[in-house]
Structure formats: structure tokens, C-alpha cells
Amino acid sequence: MTDLIDDTVRHRFEIHVGGGVAFVDYAVEGGRLVLGHTKVPPALEGRGVGSTLVRAVLDEARARGMRVVSRCSFVTAYIHRHPDYADLLVRGG
Template sequence: MADIKITNQPAQHRYEAHIEGQLAGYCEYNLLSEAVMFTHTEVLPEHEGKGVGSAIARHVLDEARAEGKQVIPVCQFIAGWIRKHREYAELVRPDVQRAFKI
């Protein structure tokens, strides 16, 4: 597996994943007072199948947890990832879980 480096780019409202200095994917977000709303995640075609999406999801959710933020997974990839990784479900309020079928 390639070494994936993820950084927050607050001015662009997104996290970026890089492999060997090349942009491999990103996750866009909106920061709210007590939550972070993830709106879109994309892995560039040439980096699909390298674990980039999962690395992004784990990173952004771990960072939300560390900051004490709730998560609103508008992005279908992030919502689906939480469904598969139930240890992150507590980051999503029960009413929001119902709305996004988590």
C-alpha cells in the first residue's frame, strides 16, 4: 500500500490526500459550531483501489472525534464508511443516523 499523507486545507474547506506529493483524493466539508458536515469525497481515477478513500474517511472521522465534533455525513461515501465501521457511529447524532440510514 502506498504511503498516503492527509492534510487539512481550511481555506479550501477540504482534506487532501497525497501519494508521493501527487493529489490522490479529497474530502470537502463545512465546519459548523458543534459539527463538521462532510459533503463530498473523491478519489482521483489513477489512485482508485489504493485505500485512499478509506484513509481519508478514517483520518477525517478521527480528527472530528479528537476535536469533540459531531459528524453530519451528507457525503454518501463517508456515510457508507461509517455504516461499515460502527465504531464511528457515535460521532453521528441518533436523528442524523436515521436520516442517513447509519
């Protein structure tokens, strides 16, 4: 896997894997990182790419001192499976 890329023009975090691009759309609202849709190309599904992406995004949010609002079921499920990230999640955001 490659490093996380913050595409500020498209407002998404990306990782490039095997010629494909997986991404999470985002917005910054009130100092919070609002995570929208997560997209993993079909050819990369089932290989842990989505989890790797979300982990990297959450690590980046922590490094920036930002809390996270999840509007993506995949991101929310990831945080529930990895409670060490629960402190980042804004509930009811």
C-alpha cells in the same frame, strides 16, 4: 500514504498520494463537521485511498470533539461498515 492536511482555505481535508490529491470537502456548522463530497483521483481508485482518507477525517473529528454530519454517500457507507465511528454521526443532520 501521507498525513491528513486540513486545507482551511479550500475547506477540505486532503491526503497526497503518488502525485495525486484525495480530499473531502467540509464545513463547520454549529460546532459540527459537515462532510460533503469525497474525491479520489481515478488513478488512485481501488487502492483504499478513500477509506484511508475518511478514517483519518473521522479520527480528526473525534480528536477535536466534533460530531459529523455526512452529506456524502461514501462517508456514510464507511461509518456503517465501521460502527466504532457511529457515535460521531449526527442522524438526520
